[in-house]
Amino acid sequence: REEYCSRIQEAIQAIGFQGEFLDYSRYGSGHINDTFLIRFKESDGHIEKYILQRMNHEIFKKPEELMKNICNVTSFLRDKIEKNSGDVKRETMNVVYTKDGSPYFRDSIGSYWRAYLFIGDAVSFDRVENVKDFYESAVSFGHFQNLLADYDAGSLYETIPDFHNTPVRFETFKTAVAADLLGRAAEVQTEIHFLLERAEEMKVCMDLLKAGELPLRVTHNDTKLNNILIDNSTGKGICVIDLDTVMPGLSIFDYGDSIRFGANTAAEDETDLSKVSLDLNLFEIYTKGFLEGCNGSLTEKEVEMLPMGAKLMTLECGMRFLTDYLQGDTYFRIHREGHNLDRCRTQLKLVEDMEQKWNEMSRITGKYR
Numbered sequence: 614r615e616e617y618c619s620r621i622q623e624a625i626q627a628i629g630f631q632g633e634f635l636d637y638s639r640y641g642s643g644h645i646n647d648t649f650l651i652r653f654k655e656s657d658g659h660i661e662k663y664i665l666q667r668m669n670h671e672i673f674k675k676p677e678e679l680m681k682n683i684c685n686v687t688s689f690l691r692d693k694i695e696k697n698s699g700d701v702k703r704e705t706m707n708v709v710y711t712k713d714g715s716p717y718f719r720d721s722i723g724s725y726w727r728a729y730l731f732i733g734d735a736v737s738f739d740r741v742e743n744v745k746d747f748y749e750s751a752v753s754f755g756h757f758q759n760l761l762a763d764y765d766a767g768s769l770y771e772t773i774p775d776f777h778n779t780p781v782r783f784e785t786f787k788t789a790v791a792a793d794l795l796g797r798a799a800e801v802q803t804e805i806h807f808l809l810e811r812a813e814e815m816k817v818c819m820d821l822l823k824a825g826e827l828p829l830r831v832t833h834n835d836t837k838l839n840n841i842l843i844d845n846s847t848g849k850g851i852c853v854i855d856l857d858t859v860m861p862g863l864s865i866f867d868y869g870d871s872i873r874f875g876a877n878t879a880a881e882d883e884t885d886l887s888k889v890s891l892d893l894n895l896f897e898i899y900t901k902g903f904l905e906g907c908n909g910s911l912t913e914k915e916v917e918m919l920p921m922g923a924k925l926m927t928l929e930c931g932m933r934f935l936t937d938y939l940q941g942d943t944y945f946r947i948h949r950e951g952h953n954l955d956r957c958r959t960q961l962k963l964v965e966d967m968e969q970k971w972n973e974m975s976r977i978t979g980k981y982r
């Protein structure tokens with residue numbers, strides 16, 4: 614722990630903060646990076662806050678490329694926001710560079726650190742407590758999509774290669790079934806067949822991308838509620854944060870993943886499958902917010918494919934849980950025997966429910982196009 618403190622001090626020394634260092638404390642409830650709030654006193658006496666993070670080098674192997682993505686995207690956003698006469702310090706993340714001009718600092722034991730301006734008078738929520746916040750997150754992620762609609766997505770690095778490349782995930786799954794390392798395949802034949810029966814669908818979106826029928830977009834890839842900040846006074850989403858997974862991808866996958874975890878009537882690891890279903894009310898609220906935020910920047914094909922985005926993200930996620938179960942639970946942390954299998958089953962149940970509700974889903978996405 615003492616070791617850790619001195620690393621923080623090292624980072625604070627290296628990064629170009631203004632004023633006199635006061636203190637630091639753990640901040641927020643993120644699971645990926647170690648996040649601190651640090652305070653500085655400026656010469657005029659006012660106190661300035663910053664976010665300091667020790668980046669997760671385990672998950673993100675190339676912090677340099679990741680920070681290039683973040684710097685490029687946020688500086689593009691800053692220009693846009695300025696043109697719209699917005700508040701560039703609150704409506705986008707702002708990286709604080711090191712004294713020698715780098716967007717990150719590598720400490721003496723090899724950890725990577727970075728800092729952002731702190732966005733005050735705003736909160737992020739870990740769970741949906743009222744639907745208004747869910748709606749606000751949809752507007753924010755849609756707006757993010759809109760602001761970046763003319764960004765050259767192909768110029769971004771893939772911080773996690775093939776993250777939502779469903780056909781590649783499908784190949785990995787089939788390999789895991791064939792290898793059957795722990796002899797678990799026999800007991801999960803129903804789930805395996807469920808996925809194999811949908812082999813054609815797994816390819817649909819990536820094929821449309823290849824054919825140029827869906828555009829490559831800047832995607833966020835971690836569109837959780839707690840990755841937007843909600844303004845304390847207006848209750849509106851003001852800033853999309855947590856840009857580690859910003860990558861080239863499909864807009865309908867950002868949307869779809871939000872539906873997958875936000876519009877499920879049950880928890881991701883619920884064992885009573887009768888509780889799992891798609892909440893069409895939440896589905897509609899998110900769809901409305903997202904398309905309002907996008908403000909016409911999605912193509913007609915993208916809007917048409919929104920339900921498929923939701924279904925594919927759910928199918929892919931279920932497939933990843935099953936793959937991990939077959940491989941011996943090495944990727945997703947488990948808290949009980951069969952946890953990944955339980956998670957897989959909720960996702961597949963949700964896919965089934967979406968298939969039942971397909972016409973309703975399409976009617977709703979069509980309504981807000």
Ligand code: ADP
Pocket residue numbers: 640641642643644645646647648664706729730731732733736737839840854855856857
């Ligand atoms: P993780 O990848 O671990 O989720 P985040 O980048 O989301 O890390 O940061 C964790 C938490 O810190 C966020 O949920 C948010 O509450 C807070 N946070 C991050 N950046 C800022 C910022 N610039 N201003 C205010 N709060 C922030």
Ligand code: MG
Pocket residue numbers: 643644839840855
């Ligand atoms: Mg986060």
Ligand code: MG
Pocket residue numbers: 643645646835855857
């Ligand atoms: Mg994150």
